[in-house]
Amino acid sequence: MALNPRLPSQTLPVTDHRGYPLTQNVSLAADRLRIDETHRRIDGDISALGAAIDAEAAARAEEIVAEANARIAAIDAEAAARAGGIAAEANARIAAINVETAARMAAIATEVSERASAIGSLEVENSLLRQRLTEEIAQRKTLQSDVSALQSSLVASATVDTTNASNITSGKLSKERIPNINELTEGRLIVDNSGRVKLPYQPAFFAYRNDRNFVPKNHPSLIYGAGVRVVWDHLVTNVGNHYHTSGPQAGRFIAPVNGLYQFTYAQYYGAGDIARGRIARGHIVQDKAGTMAIHNNWDPSRTGSWQGSCTTMLNLNAGDQILCVVECGDDSIYFEKNHSWFCGHLLA
Missing domain, CATH: 2.60.120.40 (Jelly Rolls)
Structure with a gap:
């Protein structure tokens, strides 16, 4: 049982084994008891204070965690919204680029087709022109040959067969004088079946x-x-x-x-x-x-x-x-x- 520190110490006329009075030992023991009690109270206060601090710290930590979670959630939501907007804008731009690319590809395909058609037409025309040129060259060679034959025939008629005067009448050359007269219908000189000479290129x-x-x-x-x-x-x-x-x-x-x-x-x-x-x-x-x-x-x-x-x-x-x-x-x-x-x- 603890002593009441407020009560006066009991004085006992006794001493210890060393010869000291026992009253002094009783006072020291009471002081120690009071000190121990004070320590216990301080320890209890410290424990209570520590518990309160721990409780407050735990509550504050929970609040901080909750606030952090809320901010993280808001950031996540904002990031998701911005990501959704960026994705939508990117998709819209990609769609527009695809439409424009398709239109340009269609235009290019049309132009290529038209040019291919034009090239085909030019190739056909070129082929026809080459064929016509070949025919013209052959025809000119034929005409040159016919003119040479005509000149030879005229010279022969004028220098050899002069007795058959009935073949030359009124300034016309008869068909007997010009062999194959039907073929002489093109070129610089035209002679018809009646012997008429035409000059279509005369200035x-x-x-x-x-x-x-x-x-x-x-x-x-x-x-x-x-x-x-x-x-x-x-x-x-x-x-x-x-x-x-x-x-x-x-x-x-x-x-x-x-x-x-x-x-x-x-x-x-x-x-x-x-x-x-x-x-x-x-x-x-x-x-x-x-x-x-x-x-x-x-x-x-x-x-x-x-x-x-x-x-x-x-x-x-x-x-x-x-x-x-x-x-x-x-x-x-x-x-x-x-x-x-x-x-x-x-x-x-």
């Missing part, structure tokens, strides 16, 4: 103007004695394209070969005044040799318009140029296909 042209334009009186470019070149810009025919309607040679016929040529120029004039049109050779030079002119001789009593024309034959060298020149003092000049024209052709 010839017929040109006119169709602007129905009166050149006004006293026009500066048409002063009498100066002259201006007329460009006949519409063609009825132009065998060999030796007459030019445009470019630096517009209005000029350029002789392709040496020979005798015939030209005709017709012009429509106003009433009562003086004008002149010429077929000029080479370039515009008044009174140049070989020039043929239409003169409008003024008659005060004449009130109507008139038309004049001139025709000339000229020996030309290849490259010579022929053109029309008009001049007027105070007259008007009218261009229209039914009234004014320029034509010419190779005679021989």
Whole structure:
């Protein structure tokens, strides 16, 4: 039983075996008991405090764990949502790229198909052109052979068989004079079954103007004695394209070969005044040799318009140029296909 520290110590008149009084030992024992009790209380307080701290720490740890789990869950949810959005956007972009790629592939396939078809067409056309060229070459060789045979036959007929005059009548060669005449229907020279010779490549042209334009009186470019070149810009025919309607040679016929040529120029004039049109050779030079002119001789009593024309034959060298020149003092000049024209052709 513990002693009450508040009670006075009991004094016993005894001593211990060493001779010390027993009262002193009793006081020490009481102090020790009090110290032990204090230690026990402190230990209990420490234990209680430790338990409280442990409980609070456990509760706080649970709160931290719960908060961390909640944050982790929120982060996971946000990450899942963002991943879902990114996946959806990526899928949408992939789908759009696939659509665009499919469209481009279809366009490329269509273009490739069209080009392949065009190449096929060109190959077919090329094959046909090669075949045609081969046929043309063979035909030309045949024609050259026929022309050689014709020349030989004509020479033989002219130099050997001159007694059979009945075969040559009115300037025609009979079929007896030209063997296989039915075959001579193509090329530069055509001879029909009646012996008529045609020259489809003989240079010839017929040109006119169709602007129905009166050149006004006293026009500066048409002063009498100066002259201006007329460009006949519409063609009825132009065998060999030796007459030019445009470019630096517009209005000029350029002789392709040496020979005798015939030209005709017709012009429509106003009433009562003086004008002149010429077929000029080479370039515009008044009174140049070989020039043929239409003169409008003024008659005060004449009130109507008139038309004049001139025709000339000229020996030309290849490259010579022929053109029309008009001049007027105070007259008007009218261009229209039914009234004014320029034509010419190779005679021989």
